[in-house]
Amino acid sequence: MTRGGRSKDRAEGPERKCIATGEVQPKHGLIRFVVAPDGQLAPDLAEKLPGRGIWVSADRGAIDKAAGKGLFARAAKQPVTVPDDLAERVEQMLARRVVDLISLARKSGNAVSGYEKVKDWLQKDEAEVLIQATDGSARGKTKLSTPQFGSYIGWLTADELGLAFGRQTVIHAALGAGGLTQRVVEEAQRLKGVRIGTSSDAGQGGRGRQKDKRAL
Missing domain, CATH: 3.30.1230.10 (YlxR-like)
Structure with missing residues (x-):
């Protein structure tokens, strides 16, 4: 990816x-x-x-x-x-769609949140996608790296990620391979194009971004 x-x-x-x-x-x-x-x-x-x-x-x-x-x-x-406000409506609908898909992935055991859990998945090569809130601490986000041959999503807010995991806010999350992961990545990519202020490197707090990755 x-x-x-x-x-x-x-x-x-x-x-x-x-x-x-x-x-x-x-x-x-x-x-x-x-x-x-x-x-x-x-x-x-x-x-x-x-x-x-x-x-x-x-x-x-x-x-x-x-x-x-x-x-x-x-x-x-x-x-x-x-x-x-057509573009704003589309953005809100896409954000909700991504949040709902991540929530479904969580319920199926294919998503985790929290720095320590995400770090553990990354160390065990269980994470396929690293997700970090765009409004999270830049310093904290640099401590986690996108999984090798994996993907990065960095244009959801902490509140939106919180909705996906049933919490008030979430800064760090990860998705495993398979399941809904491909759909999450594709819908997040559509959201990225519509959301104001995003670019090819927007929100990428983690280090070691990979340039050419395998498909999920």
């Missing part, structure tokens, strides 16, 4: 074209939108809502461009009501 969390070696799967950038890419890198019968635009993160899908890259700039330039109406070939 790349250090931003994107799987590099996995089968990419079906592709779709972004209406804002014109780029064709795998579905897991885009957001699907649908238009309701009343003309309201709705994000469809689970890709299950009925209707013709309209695809936009999981990038705040692309979403803002599509909303601001009337591209949703053009793609749907009908009037479309687009919320003023």
Whole structure:
């Protein structure tokens, strides 16, 4: 995996074209939108809502461009009501989706939180993904390293990680291989593109980031 969390070696799967950038890419890198019968635009993160899908890259700039330039109406070939805060809504929905997936991984025994538990998993090579809160102590985060051939997620807040683990706040967490880990990484990557202030190295407090990683 790349250090931003994107799987590099996995089968990419079906592709779709972004209406804002014109780029064709795998579905897991885009957001699907649908238009309701009343003309309201709705994000469809689970890709299950009925209707013709309209695809936009999981990038705040692309979403803002599509909303601001009337591209949703053009793609749907009908009037479309687009919320003023569309990008913010998508960000909140993606964050909740990532939190819920991590919570499911925790319940299945495939995720741990807390510095000592995460450190133990890393030392035993049981961790596949290191997760650290973006608002955690930079000094504390540098004491843990991304697992070799693993991945790093560093753009969730301590409150969001806390929700995933049933605590008030969480700074350090880790995911094991298998289970929901691949889905967590992919959804976190989509969130990263939409969340304000993230970049290819955003939030990476841990040391020893790996550049080219195996797929989960």
